Amino acid sequence: MNNDNMNIDKINSFQKQQNKEEMKKQIITFVLMIAFTVVAFAVVASGLEAIYAVPLILILAVVQVGFQFYYFMHMKDEGHEVPSSLIFGGIWVAVLTILTMTTIIWW
Amino acid sequence: MSQDHSLNPETMPHDPAKATTEGKHKFFGLWFFLGGETVLFACFFGTFIALRNSTAGGPTSQELFGLELVFLMTILLLTSSLTSVYAIYHMKNNDFKKMQLWFGITALLGIGFLACELYEFAHYITEYGFTFRSSAFGSSFYTLVGFHGGHVVFGLSWLIALMVRNAKRGLNLYNAPKYNTFSLYWHFIDVVWVFIFTVVYLMGMVS
Structure with missing residues (x-):
């Protein structure tokens, strides 16, 4: 059982590279999601009128959730x-x- | 444990979470569950949106909510979503220790989120007298946000149980699907939170 953790060097290097590329995309996704969140909070903090602010923050939420589903949850x-x-x-x-x-x- | 050998292969397959039939079933089963959860939360969201202005003379959302705490909670939960992506990345590289480490960080961030939520609820109850029984707004608010908080509690218990139970086992084809389904569930909790902070808190502060 103890050698389970030692299998790491047996992973093929091509696969490792692929996983790394994938991880880069995930980090970009995360940065975008944080950006959408900050914009949504900034819109509300700026006191924009409800008629503009509500559709805007709803669109930001839908896009952010799309990233979550397609990248973080691998639906793509x-x-x-x-x-x-x-x-x-x-x-x-x-x-x-x-x-x-x-x-x-x-x- | 006659299956022990086949579940601990010499080289891990590319996606250990879906390499066995059982793993595939767990994966599809969880998505079935998430489809149902979407509808469940939709009922709570619909109720909340319909009743959010029925305050019965009690505190309104503008009086109650503060952006700072909600922003902090959002960042905590969003970051915990990323750390569980890191954990699955290390699972695919068959690095059990790093996977446990990143899941551990995920759990800590989840506990941080929960602490903020408990503080928030306690603040509303003691400072404003805003409880489940104050108004229709109060009932629908605590049902929606509290049920999401309940999902976080369940997710944390699930994660801690997985981490403790498998701590000495190492990664194999038996427990990889379990970790993977947990991470999908955890992302879904974050999805629900995105709509909560938008619909409940942000929309509650503009209108």
Whole structure:
């Protein structure tokens, strides 16, 4: 059991390089996500009118979540057709639910 | 443990989390769960948006919320998402110790987030008398944000249990899928938080 941790040099160097490239993309994703967050908070702190601020921060949130799903959760990779359909199915029902609760039932 | 050998191969496959049938099933199972979670949180978000102005004379969101603490919590949770990406990176390089280290940092950041949230709730209750029963806004706020906090508590317990149980085992094809499903769950918690800080806190402060 003790030699489990020693397998590291047996990983092929091409794969290691690939993992490294992948990690670089993840760090760029993280920087972008932090940037979106800072912009969203700055928009609210600046006291921009609600009619402009609310759509703007909602778009920033959607884009940030897209990065989270496609990069951090690897939905851009191969073999993610089932996860994509599950998440988009969930989002579809979620949109209907929120639409119902916020508008339709009050008419 | 007749399977022990096949789960501890000489060379690790490229993606150890999905190399076994069981690993693939865990992966798909978790995504099924996340699809359901999306709908569950949508119900809470819908309720909150519908009721957020029904304060019944109690504190409003503008009186309660402060940007600084929410920003700190956001950075803590976002960073913990990155550290779990680092952990999975080390898993793919078959470096168990570094994977445990990065998951450990993830757990610490999660605990930091939780401490901030507890402080926030305690502050609202003691300073403003804003509780679950104050108003419809209070009920929907604590249900939504508290349920997300509950997910963080569950995620932390899951992670700590995994790390302790597998500490002496090292990385193999038996526990790699478990770590991987945890990291997907943890990213999803961050996804939910992005909408919470946008819809609950930021939108609560502009309108």
